Amino acid sequence: MNAAQPGILAPVPSHARYLTFELKQGARPQSQLKSLAGIADGRACVVGIGAILAFALQKKIDGLRPFPHYQSEGVSVPSIPAALWCWLRGEDRGEIVLRARTVEKMLAPAFEVAGSIDAFKYGQGLDLTGYEDGTENPKGKKAVGVAIVNDKRAGLGGSSFVAVQQWVHDLDRFASLPQKQQDNAIGRRKHDNKELASAPPSAHVKRTAQENFTPEAFVWRRSMPWADATQAGLVFVAFGRSLDAFEAQLKRMAGTEDGIADALFTFSRPVTGAYYWCPPVRNGRLDLRAIGI
Ligand code: HEM
Numbered sequence: 001m002n003a004a005q006p007g008i009l010a011p012v013p014s015h016a017r018y019l020t021f022e023l024k025q026g027a028r029p030q031s032q033l034k035s036l037a038g039i040a041d042g043r044a045c046v047v048g049i050g051a052i053l054a055f056a057l058q059k060k061i062d063g064l065r066p067f068p069h070y071q072s073e074g075v076s077v078p079s080i081p082a083a084l085w086c087w088l089r090g091e092d093r094g095e096i097v098l099r100a101r102t103v104e105k106m107l108a109p110a111f112e113v114a115g116s117i118d119a120f121k122y123g124q125g126l127d128l129t130g131y132e133d134g135t136e137n138p139k140g141k142k143a144v145g146v147a148i149v150n151d152k153r154a155g156l157g158g159s160s161f162v163a164v165q166q167w168v169h170d171l172d173r174f175a176s177l178p179q180k181q182q183d184n185a186i187g188r189r190k191h192d193n194k195e196l197a198s199a200p201p202s203a204h205v206k207r208t209a210q211e212n213f214t215p216e217a218f219v220w221r222r223s224m225p226w227a228d229a230t231q232a233g234l235v236f237v238a239f240g241r242s243l244d245a246f247e248a249q250l251k252r253m254a255g256t257e258d259g260i261a262d263a264l265f266t267f268s269r270p271v272t273g274a275y276y277w278c279p280p281v282r283n284g285r286l287d288l289r290a291i292g293i
Helices: 030-039 051-056 093-107 140-147 171-176 179-186 244-253
Strands: 015-023 045-049 070-072 075-077 084-090 111-120 160-169 224-227 232-240 268-270 274-278
Touching (some): 015 093, 160 244, 232 244
Antiparallel strands (some): 015 111, 070 075, 224 232
């Protein structure tokens, strides 16, 4: 689908910064969004529009909705909405820092920075626990079908939906677990990435096995590790032609169906959670016709 923001389907970059923005009180964001569309190519900067922003523009994007929240023994999944999401991607961290400043300044009359997370690629695409992340992502054409909206209407075909959660790991706790228990938490063996048929039902890959949902729940994951001076974890990012597959997985991870929570919650916790709609591109620039721009 050549109308999709190319950064969605591209390999995970070496460096990234995730910016989230809130709408300033009473702001009319049209001209800032027009400027953003002029510089965001969808490759070095993937953009997502939150439901709050669509609402402020008096536009409705079918399928864009509030992020769910769950709370039970040992499980806390917050829903923290934001108006706008920018995933700045690149191979040079300095260049990303400077691009972030440009985007923030450009949006400043209407948008306030609500969050900024620096992320990076670790090894060949590992989580900071040392496990390979992304193995069971769909490949080739299937990835396009899973991640990208197929719609003939102008401004909608080529778009995508994304779920984003910042997870904070307790790496000391994880390191204190015996190797077998670590492998059972993920459901794969760390040293060779082999899936463990004997893993308990709480194992992460048992909870989220994409073909074990009705209908099948495939997502296109593009998560990246993050760290600051005191904390570290994963920015979980899953694109989809709708939000249904992600939501079915999250529900099962939270244990709402059978009372079994995902073992990830024993050493990590999400501190944010939001949905965005990622517009398509036209002539190498964001196509914002669906939100009237
Ligand atoms: C701390 C956060 C998370 C970590 C560290 C993590 C890590 C992993 C790892 C290591 C794998 C195995 C390799 C692979 O297939 O990628 C995996 C698989 C997977 N994860 Fe996660 N994950 C996290 C959160 C989530 C969330 C929130 C979801 C969705 C709600 C999710 C959905 C999936 C799916 C769909 C698979 C593939 C399952 C399959 O079909 O085999 N993950 N994850």
